[in-house]
Amino acid sequence: MSSSSNSIPPNNTLYVTSIRESVKKTELRRQLYNLFSQHGKVIDVVATRRNGMRGQAFIVFAQLTGASAALRGLQGFPFYDKPLKITYAKAKSKAIKMMEGIFVEVPPITKDTVTTKKSDGDSSRKRTREDEGESAEGGVNGESQANGGTSAAKRPRETSCRDGVEGAHEEMEMDLDEEDQQRTNDKASSIPPNRILFIQNLPQSVTDQMLAMLFSQYQGFKEIRMVPGKPGIAFVEYETEGNAVVARKELDKFKLTPTKEMMVEFAQRGGNK
Numbered sequence: 535m536s537s538s539s540n541s542i543p544p545n546n547t548l549y550v551t552s553i554r555e556s557v558k559k560t561e562l563r564r565q566l567y568n569l570f571s572q573h574g575k576v577i578d579v580v581a582t583r584r585n586g587m588r589g590q591a592f593i594v595f596a597q598l599t600g601a602s603a604a605l606r607g608l609q610g611f612p613f614y615d616k617p618l619k620i621t622y623a624k625a626k627s628k629a630i631k632m633m634e635g636i637f638v639e640v641p642p643i644t645k646d647t648v649t650t651k652k653s654d655g656d657s658s659r660k661r662t663r664e665d666e667g668e669s670a671e672g673g674v675n676g677e678s679q680a681n682g683g684t685s686a687a688k689r690p691r692e693t694s695c696r697d698g699v700e701g702a703h704e705e706m707e708m709d710l711d712e713e714d715q716q717r718t719n720d721k722a723s724s725i726p727p728n729r730i731l732f733i734q735n736l737p738q739s740v741t742d743q744m745l746a747m748l749f750s751q752y753q754g755f756k757e758i759r760m761v762p763g764k765p766g767i768a769f770v771e772y773e774t775e776g777n778a779v780v781a782r783k784e785l786d787k788f789k790l791t792p793t794k795e796m797m798v799e800f801a802q803r804g805g806n807k
Contacts, residue, residue: 546601547623548593553581554614555588557792565613565789566591572751572784573607574600592623607751612744615737615791729754729778730801731770737791738765744790745770752781769801 548570553562563579570576570593581591595601601622610617733745742758749755749770754777759769772778778800786798 549623552619573604732801733768734797
């Protein structure tokens, strides 16, 4: 890391750069989530293609220990054939404040929050809506339509986050749910679980060191075995069947390049586990 990054105090949020810009944002968030969550609980991935933010992302961990472990373990990791550059985010202004904006619930409209800058007629209509018992959500929508966007002007940070990053966060969560369901369906395999994984569809540029960096982040990792003369396949051995099950669940269909999904299955053991 450079001296400038060393001066940034450790915090729960990582700033990741050198990401291939051609990756679609939904796929990017999903793959970053899968990669970084190996080191700790990830509570959000902020990645957008707008406002000069292409090729960059923020990874927010629940604990500082997870962020620190990911920074050490994934620095230079070949993500879509480009080595990641990872630093701690600069204070809260980089991502923590964005997270605060995401999770800020819009407060109920009360007399204290109703703007006094509009005409008496506009104010009267807003107070009438409150007296009729509109919900907080309904009040916000009604106020926006009646006032031509005055509420957005009063709450620029919350609105921008809800329209931007929060939508991305919700979309990521939906994608993750779909992926989890797909992985559950994939478990209906004729090959019984065992402690050796069979890896297929690897790009020719992948080395055993790259695979070891990826698979060794799961408990019980023992070794990587490449097959001489047969690029694109490898075997990964774990100490126990349970260790292998966890690694397979997390890394099956993981993309090391924009075009190749790594296929992770249990190896055929001739009936022996």
